[in-house]
Every structure is written in structure tokens, then in C-alpha cells.
Amino acid sequence: MPRELERLFRLDGKVIIITGAAGLLGRKHAEAIISYGGIPVLLDLSEPNVNDFAEKLSAKYGTDAVAMAVDITNENQIRENAELIVRKYGKIDGLVNNAANNPKVEDDGDKNFSRLENFPLEIWNQDVAVGLTGAYLCAKHYGSKIADNPTGGSIVNISSDLGLMAPDQRLYRQKGLSEDQQPVKPVTYSVVKTGLIGLTRYLATYWAEKGVRCNAMCPGGIKNNQPDDFLKEVSSRIPMNRLAEVDEYQGTLLWMLSEASSYLNGAIIPVEGGRTAW
Ligand SMILES: NC(=O)c1ccc[n+]([C@@H]2O[C@H](COP(=O)([O-])OP(=O)(O)OC[C@H]3O[C@@H](n4cnc5c(N)ncnc54)[C@H](O)[C@@H]3O)[C@@H](O)[C@H]2O)c1
Incomplete structure (x- = not known):
């Protein structure tokens, strides 16, 4: 790749x-962010686990990676954290809205709680x-800080191929279970x-004139x-006939966060081996 093009994907000094x-x-x-020169701010519920990983990244790449405990359901924690990061680094350039609950719902033998008829309001x-x-x-508090930058920045929402189509519940069926016990x-x-x-x-569209772009990735x-x-069944529904390797979303993320996608805004990008093309 010519040198100038390569630079488009760099995130040097970007706080994400x-x-x-x-x-x-x-x-x-x-x-992906730190290996392209960015400063990743790793937020999760508990710090020790993520701190260890951030330290390893910093040591490997010789740049700052920082870990902080923030529960993203708690607005005060997010507000305070956004202020703290701006005090520490002077700005925020990017946000990856990645956290989600892993949708596993226990059953009690008689009832499967993943099923709509039983799905608890609390969950x-x-x-x-x-x-x-x-x-x-996070968009409200970190996004506002991104909008304060003279040239804006990038927000990436991690959706899913299941943001684009309904789940094929036949994939989750288990032999020997009655209909009302089948997991979904x-x-x-x-x-x-x-x-x-x-x-x-x-x-x-909200901060577009301030240079804040927002796009969704649908892995x-x-x-x-x-x-x-399960792998055989799910693969048969994907044109590329396989699931993704865990590192196959890094390239798309770098593109979406960097100047390489400077005119990409409001895009919903499927990265799913062509599954939603069928
Ligand atoms: N793994 C896949 O196959 C897949 C496919 C498509 C989309 N996605 C999406 O990608 C994203 C990441 O998936 P993953 O597989 O890495 O999930 P994961 O379960 O491994 O990680 C989710 C992280 O979010 C954290 N979290 C949960 N609640 C939180 C809160 N209140 N505050 C802060 N952090 C919180 C968890 O502690 C966990 O570390 C999710 O949005 C997921 O839906 C994943």
C-alpha cells in the first residue's frame, strides 16, 4: 500500500x-486501536481484569492503554469518567459502543426462560x-466531548447481523425437548x-456539521x-460457509474509526460473510 494511503488508517494520539x-x-x-497508534480507554464493570490486559497492551506497543471501571447503566459514572478522561488527555476522539449482555437465559427444567412467553421483564x-x-x-457524555473537538471524531456502534434480520430459531433447537422447552x-x-x-x-445527523461521524458495524x-x-448448521446459512475468526472485525473497526472512512456517516455495515445477502 502506498505510504499516504497507509497513513489514512492511523489513529496516532486519538483517545478512543x-x-x-x-x-x-x-x-x-x-x-487494533493501540497497534495503529491510538490510546484505547478500556471500560468494563470491573477494573482488575481489564487493567491487566491494558498493561500488557501498553508494554507491547509502548503507548498508553488505560483501563477504568465504568458501569454504562450508571449515568453519573459515565459523566464523571468523561470529565476525568478530558482532564487526563485533553480530549476524546472516538467511542466504540460495544458492551452488551450476553443473552444466555437459564431454564428451570420445566420452563425455558429464553422463550418469549416466559421471558422475564427484569431481564x-x-x-x-x-x-x-x-x-x-455514552453517546450523550463521551459523544458531547467528541463534538467539542475542532474536527470532531468517530462513533462506532456494534450492532449484529441480528440487527438486520430475525434470528433463525431452528439453529438453537435441542433434541428431546418439548416445544415449550426449546431455547431461542x-x-x-x-x-x-x-x-x-x-x-x-x-x-x-446530530453532530455531522461538527465533524462527528457515526456508523454501525453488524458482525x-x-x-x-x-x-x-451447531457450526455445521449455522455455516450452511452463510455464503462463506463459516463463522468469523475473532480478529476478523479489527480491519473494519480501524477503517470506521480513522480518516480512511472520512466520508462514511450513518452507514450500517454488515460484516457477516454475506449472511444477510441471502
Ligand atoms: N461474539 C459474537 O459472536 C458477536 C456477534 C455479533 C455481535 N456481537 C456484539 O459484539 C459486542 C461484544 O461481544 P462479545 O462477544 O465481546 O461480548 P462479551 O460478553 O465477551 O463482552 C461484553 C462485555 O461487556 C461488559 N459489560 C456488561 N455490562 C456492562 C455494563 N453495564 N457496563 C460496562 N460493561 C459491561 C461485560 O463485562 C463484558 O466484558 C456485543 O455488543 C455483542 O452483542 C458479538
Whole structure:
């Protein structure tokens, strides 16, 4: 790649917040950002876990990576954290709204609580609070700081291929269970991931004249020790006939955060092996 083009993807000195940074993808986002010269701010519920990872990243890349405990359902914590980061670094350039509840719902033998008929209101409220309300609160406080920059910055919302289509519940069926015990992908996943697409379009227009761009990435599933039967079934629904490797979203994230995507705004980008093209 010619030198000038390569520079387009650099994030040198850019302070970029990642929510849910201790998770599977959050760590990969942080690694992508720091390896292109950015300063990833890793937010998650508990600090020790994510702090250890941030220290390893800093040592490996010789730049700052910082970990902080912030519960994104708590507006005061977010507000204070946004102020603290601006005091520490002077600005915020980017936000990756990545945190979400992992939608696993226990059953009690008789009833499967993932099913809509049984799905507890309490879990609905918790899932929406993290995945959707949390993203709005982060956009409100970190996004406002990004809008204070003379040249704005970039917000990336991590949606899902299930923000673009309904889950195929046949994938989650288990042999030997009656219909009302069959597990399903919970309703909150579809609602939260589709809601993030609405938030993306709203934010893309809200601070556009201040140079704040907002786009959504819609990743497909990641290969992560799932049973062979499941992998075979899900792969058959994906034109590329496989799930993603965990590092296959890093390139898209760098593009969306950097000047390489300087005219990309309000875009909903599927990165799912073509699953939603079928
Ligand atoms: N893993 C996949 O296959 C996949 C596919 C498509 C989309 N996604 C999306 O990508 C994102 C990351 O997925 P993942 O697999 O890394 O998930 P993960 O469960 O590994 O990580 C999520 C992180 O969010 C944190 N978190 C939860 N509640 C929080 C709160 N209130 N405040 C701050 N942090 C909180 C958790 O502690 C966890 O570290 C999610 O939005 C997910 O829906 C994942």
C-alpha cells in the first residue's frame, strides 16, 4: 500500500473509548486501536481484569492503554469518567459502543426462560439498559466531548447481523425437548441490536456539521468452541460457509474509526460473510 494511503488508517494520539472492553471482541478492538497508534480507554464493570490486559497492551506497543471501571447503566459514572478522561488527555476522539449482555437465559427444567412467553421483564430491562440505554448514555457524555473537538471524531456502534434480520430459531433447537422447552435467541438481542441502528442514524445527523461521524458495524457470529452440529448448521446459512475468526472485525473497526472512512456517516455495515445477502 502506498505510504499516504497507509497513513489514512492511523489513529496516532486519538483517545478512543471502548465499552465492554474486557470481553471477547472488546479486547480485539483495543488491540487494533493501540497497534495503529491510538490510546484505547478500556471500560468494563470491573477494573482488575481489564487493567491487566491494558498493561500488557501498553508494554507491547509502548503507548498508553488505560483501563477504568465504568458501569454504562450508571449515568453519573459515565459523566464523571468523561470529565476525568478530558482532564487526563485533553480530549476524546472516538467511542466504540460495544458492551452488551450476553443473552444466555437459564431454564428451570420445566420452563425455558429464553422463550418469549416466559421471558422475564427484569431481564428485558437489564438487557436494554446495557445494550441500548448504555449506548445512548455514552453517546450523550463521551459523544458531547467528541463534538467539542475542532474536527470532531468517530462513533462506532456494534450492532449484529441480528440487527438486520430475525434470528433463525431452528439453529438453537435441542433434541428431546418439548416445544415449550426449546431455547431461542432472546427477544432483547433483536431489539437492542436493531435499536442501535436507529441510534446510529440519529447520531450521524446530530453532530455531522461538527465533524462527528457515526456508523454501525453488524458482525456475524464468531467461532468460539461451539458444538460441531451447531457450526455445521449455522455455516450452511452463510455464503462463506463459516463463522468469523475473532480478529476478523479489527480491519473494519480501524477503517470506521480513522480518516480512511472520512466520508462514511450513518452507514450500517454488515460484516457477516454475506449472511444477510441471502
Ligand atoms: N461474539 C459474537 O459472536 C458477536 C456477534 C455479533 C455481535 N456481537 C456484539 O459484539 C459486542 C461484544 O461481544 P462479545 O462477544 O465481546 O461480548 P462479551 O460478553 O465477551 O463482552 C461484553 C462485555 O461487556 C461488559 N459489560 C456488561 N455490562 C456492562 C455494563 N453495564 N457496563 C460496562 N460493561 C459491561 C461485560 O463485562 C463484558 O466484558 C456485543 O455488543 C455483542 O452483542 C458479538
